[in-house]
Amino acid sequence: xxxxxxxxxxxxxxxxxxxxxxxxxxxxxxxxxxxxxxxxxxxxxxxxxxxxxxxxxxxxxxxxxxxxxxxxxxxxxxxxxxxxxxxxxxxxxxxxxxxxxxxxxxxxxxxxxxxxxxxxxxxxxxxxxxxxxxxxxxxxxxxxxxxxxxxxxxxxxxxxxxxxxxxxxxxxxxxxxxxxxxxxxxxxxxxxxxxxxxxxxxxxxxxxxxxxxxxxxxxxxxxxxxxxxxxxxxxxxxxxxxxxxxxxxxxxxxxxxxxxxxxxxxxxxxxxxxxxxxxxxxxxx
Amino acid sequence: xxxxxxxxxxxxxxxxxxxxxxxxxxxxxxxxxxxxxxxxxxxxxxxxxxxxxxxxxxxxxxxxxxxxxxxxxxxxxxxxxxxxxxxxxxxxxxxxxxxxxxxxxxxxxxxxxxxxxxxxxxxxxxxxxxxxxxxxxxxxxxxxxxxxxxxxxxxxxxxxxxxxxxxxxxxxxxxxxxxxxxxxxxxxxxxxxxxxxxxxxxxxxxxxxxxxxxxxxxxxxxxxxxxxxxxxxxxxxxxxxxxxxxxxxxxxxxxxxxxxxxxxxxxxxxxxxxxxxxxxxxxxxxxxxxxxxxxxxxxxxxxxxxxxxxxxx
Numbered sequence: 001x002x003x004x005x006x007x008x009x010x011x012x013x014x015x016x017x018x019x020x021x022x023x024x025x026x027x028x029x030x031x032x033x034x035x036x037x038x039x040x041x042x043x044x045x046x047x048x049x050x051x052x053x054x055x056x057x058x059x060x061x062x063x064x065x066x067x068x069x070x071x072x073x074x075x076x077x078x079x080x081x082x083x084x085x086x087x088x089x090x091x092x093x094x095x096x097x098x099x100x101x102x103x104x105x106x107x108x109x110x111x112x113x114x115x116x117x118x119x120x121x122x123x124x125x126x127x128x129x130x131x132x133x134x135x136x137x138x139x140x141x142x143x144x145x146x147x148x149x150x151x152x153x154x155x156x157x158x159x160x161x162x163x164x165x166x167x168x169x170x171x172x173x174x175x176x177x178x179x180x181x182x183x184x185x186x187x188x189x190x191x192x193x194x195x196x197x198x199x200x201x202x203x204x205x206x207x208x209x210x211x212x213x214x215x216x217x218x219x220x221x222x223x224x225x226x227x228x229x230x231x232x233x234x235x236x237x238x239x240x241x242x243x244x245x246x247x248x249x250x251x252x253x254x255x256x257x258x259x260x261x262x263x264x265x266x267x268x269x270x271x272x273x274x275x276x277x278x279x280x281x282x283x284x285x
Numbered sequence: 286x287x288x289x290x291x292x293x294x295x296x297x298x299x300x301x302x303x304x305x306x307x308x309x310x311x312x313x314x315x316x317x318x319x320x321x322x323x324x325x326x327x328x329x330x331x332x333x334x335x336x337x338x339x340x341x342x343x344x345x346x347x348x349x350x351x352x353x354x355x356x357x358x359x360x361x362x363x364x365x366x367x368x369x370x371x372x373x374x375x376x377x378x379x380x381x382x383x384x385x386x387x388x389x390x391x392x393x394x395x396x397x398x399x400x401x402x403x404x405x406x407x408x409x410x411x412x413x414x415x416x417x418x419x420x421x422x423x424x425x426x427x428x429x430x431x432x433x434x435x436x437x438x439x440x441x442x443x444x445x446x447x448x449x450x451x452x453x454x455x456x457x458x459x460x461x462x463x464x465x466x467x468x469x470x471x472x473x474x475x476x477x478x479x480x481x482x483x484x485x486x487x488x489x490x491x492x493x494x495x496x497x498x499x500x501x502x503x504x505x506x507x508x509x510x511x512x513x514x515x516x517x518x519x520x521x522x523x524x525x526x527x528x529x530x531x532x533x534x535x536x537x538x539x540x541x542x543x544x545x546x547x548x549x550x551x552x553x554x555x556x557x558x559x560x561x562x563x564x565x566x567x568x569x570x571x572x573x574x575x576x577x578x579x580x581x582x583x584x585x586x587x588x589x590x591x592x593x594x595x596x597x598x
Contacts, residue, residue, distance in 0.1 A: 109382050118382040127343040131350020161343035
């Protein structure tokens with residue numbers, strides 16, 4: 001069941017804006033990640049502009065839904081989304097990585113409004129998300145906790161410690177989303193070809209299922225399936241849900257897509273202009 | 286003869302006491318509650334207890350998430366698993382964001398019930414002292430452990446409590462007032478100042494008696510809070526005698542000795558000796574044999590004191 005057409009147009013427009021903000025911030029900083037942030041854009045936009053109960057004017061609202069970006073190195077995408085949502089001025093995103101900036105290279109909850117948990121060392125964000133969900137049950141609060149993991153990140157053992165404990169306590173107010181873009185920083189050669197690198201993790205959905213989770217597999221760039229999956233995850237009772245979101249690293253920019261070189265490469269002026277031109281074409285009419 | 290009580294048991298009892306006044310307290314256990322004595326809470330206040338399984342890295346992160354929502358989690362596992370196994374999680378999700386997580390570090394030091402080198406943690410103070418935002422406390426006995434547990438629960442931010450396994454003499458009376466961050470003078474003296482921490486302070490007290498028999502008057506100071514350090518108190522205690530010996534059930538690198546040396550070298554350079562484990566790991570063995578082999582008995586402390594004073598041992 002596709003989502004409301006007007007909502008979809010709005011989300012798509014925001015996704016284009018977020019992608020431009022990501023590229024501009026990394027270009028301005030002369031550092032940062034590109035491929036991973038671009039692959040999570042629709043996920044972040046769907047969460048903040050459709051799913052999450054948050055108040056940008058009151059970032060510490062105790063009853064807000066929680067979001068943990070466990071793949072912390074992709075935080076520039078979250079900063080852009082939080083800026084658009086009104087947690088801080090959108091121009092501030094361009095201070096990304098600058099000295100004294102609230103837009104740190106990896107998420108710092110003590111500095112940035114709207115960041116619910118520190119992360120950056122891969123795997124470490126998922127357990128705090130479980131802690132928030134368990135705390136909500138203990139405190140009888142009805143907020144939902146979402147955690148976004150990278151597919152490379154789930155190579156970390158801590159993720160699977162979290163997965164079984166969440167299953168043990170039947171934590172149904174927690175949803176994990178895997179940004180399954182199938183490429184990591186250096187990656188593993190595909191078919192022996194060192195120039196073509198992939199994430200070696202396969203059967204990702206099976207792994208979460210084996211740990212007792214409700215698993216939904218969707219196209220992570222298609223709001224028509226992504227938003228309904230998020231709604232189903234939130235409504236599922238008795239066990240946690242994992243949404244395996246199939247995505248494309250560097251999504252939206254033809255020369256960045258599926259290229260591990262763009263994991264953390266900085267676009268130059270020319271590349272930025274080309275990318276903007278491609279994004280302008282994608283803007284919904 | 287002093288009453289003998291396990292410091293870990295006092296910790297478990299203190300947690301149970303806290304459940305009556307602190308509805309937001311929760312004890313997270315790494316499946317060692319029968320060793321750490323967090324089982325006291327599991328049996329008597331089960332709603333305040335959650336087993337997180339043999340998965341310390343996840344447990345540390347769960348505690349961080351709970352603290353971010355307003356709970357006060359106390360972790361129950363061995364010191365080595367908190368300070369080594371789950372160190373990255375502790376650093377990134379507890380210490381850096383200054384979250385209100387309390388670390389119950391059981392089985393610290395070399396007396397760990399014949400567990401051997403893996404479960405003996407003699408580096409924990411050094412690791413935890415180096416961690417920004419961390420409060421580090423090593424109580425000397427069961428009375429002080431209870432008071433420290435209450436005090437750390439009521440302060441905001443991450444804290445590490447160093448617990449020991451076996452019964453040790455109770456040196457503080459019911460009138461004892463524990464003040465976080467303030468050292469305690471256990472014995473007045475004039476010939477040298479001995480700084481101790483944790484249960485080693487009790488062995489240092491015994492050493493003072495041995496020294497007194499030889500006409501040496503030792504000024505004994507117990508440093509329960511290793512961070513933040515009572516800098517003025519340390520300078521004053523060193524100035525009182527002009528000679529300083531530190532003693533600890535911990536490696537001589539980065540622990541109490543390091544902390545005191547950092548203060549005195551910059552504030553009041555004083556002739557000093559650091560007594561403790563000689564940059565080595567432990568092994569398994571009975572307590573008496575372990576203390577003897579690793580040189581942590583009262584006799585060894587007294588010998589170190591005499592060496593500092595230039596007297597023959």
